[in-house]
Amino acid sequence: MIGPQARHLLGVGDLTAEDVERILDTARALARSLDREVKKLPTLRGRLVLNLFYESSTRTLASFELAAKRLSADTMTLRSTGSSVDKGESLRDTALTLAEYEPDVIVVRHPHIGAPHLVARATHAHVVNAGDGKHQHPTQALLDLFTIQSALGRLEGVSVAIVGDVLHSRVARSLVEALLLVSAEPVLVGPPTLVPRGIEALGCRVSHRIEDISDADVVYALRMQSERMQAGAAFVPSLREYTALYGITPERRRPGQVVMHPGPMNRGIEIDPRVADSGASLVTTQVRSGLVVRMAVLYDLLTSPAARPAALALEVA
Ligand code: CP
Numbered sequence: 001m002i003g004p005q006a007r008h009l010l011g012v013g014d015l016t017a018e019d020v021e022r023i024l025d026t027a028r029a030l031a032r033s034l035d036r037e038v039k040k041l042p043t044l045r046g047r048l049v050l051n052l053f054y055e056s057s058t059r060t061l062a063s064f065e066l067a068a069k070r071l072s073a074d075t076m077t078l079r080s081t082g083s084s085v086d087k088g089e090s091l092r093d094t095a096l097t098l099a100e101y102e103p104d105v106i107v108v109r110h111p112h113i114g115a116p117h118l119v120a121r122a123t124h125a126h127v128v129n130a131g132d133g134k135h136q137h138p139t140q141a142l143l144d145l146f147t148i149q150s151a152l153g154r155l156e157g158v159s160v161a162i163v164g165d166v167l168h169s170r171v172a173r174s175l176v177e178a179l180l181l182v183s184a185e186p187v188l189v190g191p192p193t194l195v196p197r198g199i200e201a202l203g204c205r206v207s208h209r210i211e212d213i214s215d216a217d218v219v220y221a222l223r224m225q226s227e228r229m230q231a232g233a234a235f236v237p238s239l240r241e242y243t244a245l246y247g248i249t250p251e252r253r254r255p256g257q258v259v260m261h262p263g264p265m266n267r268g269i270e271i272d273p274r275v276a277d278s279g280a281s282l283v284t285t286q287v288r289s290g291l292v293v294r295m296a297v298l299y300d301l302l303t304s305p306a307a308r309p310a311a312l313a314l315e316v317a
Contacts, residue, residue: 007126007301010116011136012177019300020181024146026296027289034070034292044073044302050103052094052119053130054080054110059263059290060130060139064107067294076101091115092122099123104302108132126301134225137170140262141178143293147286148184148218151258155182161216163189164246164270167196167235168225171262175220176204189213190222190246193235210246213254220260221248221271243269250274258282 008014015023033041049068053061061077068075078098080086085094091110098106099122106123108116109130120127131137149155160179166172166188179186180203187205188195189212200206213219224242236242248259249272259275260282267273276283 008116008120008128009138009297009301010120010127010129012138012141012174012181015138015178015181017181020142020145020178023142023293023296023300024149026299027142027146027292030295030299031292039070040072041070042072043299044068044071044104047071047073047104047302048102049073049075049105049107049298050098050101050125051075051077051107051130052098052109053077054085054091054108054115055131057109057130059287060109060137063287063290063294064128064130064298067291067298068105070291071295071298073104073298076103091118095119095122099125105298128297128301131170134168134170135173137174137262138178139290139294139297140171141174142297143286143289144175144220144260144262145178145182146289146293147260147282148258150289151282151285152217155179155184158184158218159216160184160186160218160220161189161213162186162220162222163210163213163248164222165194165224165235166190166199166222167194169222172222173202176202180204187212187216191236191242210252213248213252213257216257218258218260219248219253221265223262223264224266224270239269246270247272248275250278253280260286262286 051061051064065075065077103125105128106119106125107128107130108119110132113133113135115132116127116129129136129138145155148158152158162172162175176186187207189207192208195206247270253275259280261271265271265276267276275281
């Protein structure tokens with residue numbers, strides 16, 4: 001939970017429904033500040049946000065950096081490539097080294113599950129998980145909730161079909177938990193090889209029939225994560241066959257349905273470009289949501305509960 005006692009966001013499991021509602025409300029208020037000519041707020045002046053990225057990223061890194069800047073925090077970004085990680089420095093030693101610069105928040109992306117937890121144990125900073133292996137990506141889930149709420153006007157009872165490579169997806173895992181937290185209805189759709197057995201235990205439904213997406217309000221296409229598929233392991237006969245069976249095409253989209261994708265998209269594989277670029281696509285909206293939701297997360301971590309409403313009302317008025 002984001003609160004005075006445990007001030008990390010390591011997974012959706014750290015959040016209560018109240019936390020989610022508060023963060024989405026804050027994001028909505030902050031979004032108004034971005035309509036102004038001068039977009040910067042003084043809220044986090046003097047604070048330091050450190051982005052520690054051991055895996056490639058466009059959206060998450062760019063939006064955390066801009067979110068911190070829009071709130072007047074200082075930022076530092078360290079990518080593993082080109083740093084002393086190349087010389088064999090461990091994650092713990094890297095975290096301990098950077099902790100000497102006294103960051104208030106460390107945003108961590110890493111290919112290994114639990115890396116952000118290690119950083120949280122090794123430093124006094126608030127830690128945000130920006131994606132650890134195929135485990136969790138909680139700010140992606142929050143920005144997806146924000147996007148759905150903005151597009152449909154509600155979250156409760158919304159049916160979301162999450163389609164594709166569930167097995168390797170931290171986005172799917174985080175999103176299912178987040179949707180259940182707000183009483184939405186996730187259903188996982190994909191070939192049996194790409195949907196982990198027993199995942200229904202999370203509380204979602206599972207289908208291997210693409211036709212079942214027609215019941216959903218939202219179709220959420222997942223990226224085929226070839227970089228996480230072990231060499232030699234065949235999860236689908238071929239990408240061409242996957243696309244034929246599970247690709248999101250205009251023919252498979254029911255009128256009225258909106259379509260989402262976390263990015264980066266494999267156009268022509270999990271999503272047809274005619275869908276990705278259509279009026280039904282919320283993909284670019286998701287990118288915009290990422291900025292205000294990450295501003296809200298930083299704000300939530302670094303502002304005391306008592307000061308939050310007054311500070312926000314003052315600054316985004
Ligand atoms: N959705 C997402 O995490 O995108 P990036 O890998 O570009 O950050």
